[in-house]
Amino acid sequence: MSAAAAVPERARLVAEGLTVGYGQLVVARNLDLSVAAGEVLLLMGANGAGKTTTLMTIAGALPALGGRVTWAGRELEGPVHRRVAAGIGVVLDERGSISRLTAAQNLRLCGGSIARALELFPELQDHLDRRAGLLSGGQQKMLSLALALSRSPAILLADELSLGLAPQVVERLLAAVRATADRGAAVVMVEQHARRALGIADRVAVLAGGTIEVSGPTAQVRAEVETILAQGYLRTSAARGRAERVPGSATKETRAVGPSSPALDQ
Ligand code: ATP
Numbered sequence: 001m002s003a004a005a006a007v008p009e010r011a012r013l014v015a016e017g018l019t020v021g022y023g024q025l026v027v028a029r030n031l032d033l034s035v036a037a038g039e040v041l042l043l044m045g046a047n048g049a050g051k052t053t054t055l056m057t058i059a060g061a062l063p064a065l066g067g068r069v070t071w072a073g074r075e076l077e078g079p080v081h082r083r084v085a086a087g088i089g090v091v092l093d094e095r096g097s098i099s100r101l102t103a104a105q106n107l108r109l110c111g112g113s114i115a116r117a118l119e120l121f122p123e124l125q126d127h128l129d130r131r132a133g134l135l136s137g138g139q140q141k142m143l144s145l146a147l148a149l150s151r152s153p154a155i156l157l158a159d160e161l162s163l164g165l166a167p168q169v170v171e172r173l174l175a176a177v178r179a180t181a182d183r184g185a186a187v188v189m190v191e192q193h194a195r196r197a198l199g200i201a202d203r204v205a206v207l208a209g210g211t212i213e214v215s216g217p218t219a220q221v222r223a224e225v226e227t228i229l230a231q232g233y234l235r236t237s238a239a240r241g242r243a244e245r246v247p248g249s250a251t252k253e254t255r256a257v258g259p260s261s262p263a264l265d266q
Contacts, residue, residue: 010036011072013058013155013186019066020050020057026065027053028210033188035203037154040177040187042197042218044225045207046233051190052092052159054207058188059083059090059157071155071186089153089185091144091161099133103143106132112150120176121146138169145173149180156180158189162196174200194229198222208233 015033019026028050035041043051056062058069060080069076076083084090097106103124107114118125121142127135132143141161148156158177162170170193178200181187191197198204198218204225205215214224 010038011154011186012036013069013071013188015054015058015067015069017067018054018057018064018069020053020062021065022053022062026210028207029066031067031207031212033205033212033215035186035188037184037186038181039202040181040189040200041203041205042194042201043188043190043205043207044194044228049207049233050210051207055157055159055188055190056092059088059092061090061092087151087154089148089151089156089180091141091148091156091158097132097140097143097147099131101132102129103132103135103139104128106143106147107150110147110151112147114150116152117143117146117150120149121172138165141165141169141173145176149176152183153180153185156185156187156189158187158191160190160192162191162193170196198225 013033013035015031018031018033019029020031021027031054033041033043033054043054045051053062057064058076060076060078060083076086076088078086080090097103098109101109104114107117107128114128124139124142124146127139132140135143145158145161148158156177161173161177165173174191174193174196177187177189181200181202189197189201201218203216204218204221206213206225206228214221214228218225
């Protein structure tokens with residue numbers, strides 16, 4: 001047996017031919033994505049390109065319209081709560097917690113370790129007995145991420161962790177995401193601060209025109225991605241219109257997104 005063959009292959013989260021959208025509305029089709037345990041995949045694209053929709057589909061919060069998602073060769077199935085129970089950490093929006101419960105109650109409810117959560121975000125210590133809904137935006141994001149990470153997930157799916165947060169908090173959250181991958185999780189993240197997130201990403205995929213325009217290891221595609229960012233995604237095909245209806249489906253007008261939004265990260 002050769003030395004190379006003796007190295008055990010790392011588990012991978014793989015999306016194959018994944019088509020995502022809402023009912024009859026296809027947002028992106030035939031997506032092929034792959035991220036190994038220990039890696040961070042950054043999903044980029046203009047506003048409306050379908051990043052959140054893709055992440056929600058991988059999480060099981062939306063049904064796939066086509067294709068499949070596998071982890072270590074086994075298909076991920078069932079709704080989001082079942083995938084979370086099976087070891088996927090999901091941070092899909094700022095309300096990752098139950099606002100009427102205290103931070104500590106939220107942590108207990110999700111079966112996470114409070115000690116682990118405090119290890120990640122010591123500043124939550126003084127707020128454990130506060131209702132989650134009364135925490136600041138940054139504290140709520142930390143709590144959401146702590147909830148997801150305190151169970152040491154094999155996979156972390158994180159959407160816009162840093163939305164509206166102070167730069168120092170953003171750095172902390174990104175560092176926590178990187179550390180999660182370094183401990184062996186496969187991470188897929190969508191991040192408004194694309195340039196900062198590139199700094200912790202092993203792989204990048206840029207969504208545009210309902211498909212993947214660029215993807216690969218960060219080191220290989222960085223120059224291309226920087227150009228896309230510098231142009232505010234204008235050369236990407238958001239301007240060509242991306243959402244479409246499933247052939248033969250009902251008549252409602254297909255939403256097409258016009259020229260892309262300004263660059264996300266300054
Ligand atoms: P952003 O950076 O603005 O969050 P995104 O790349 O995450 O953008 P999505 O939120 O995935 O994009 O949205 C992709 C498309 O799906 C958009 O045209 C959006 O209007 C549409 N969309 C989002 N949510 C729904 C929904 N619940 N029903 C129908 N269409 C939706």
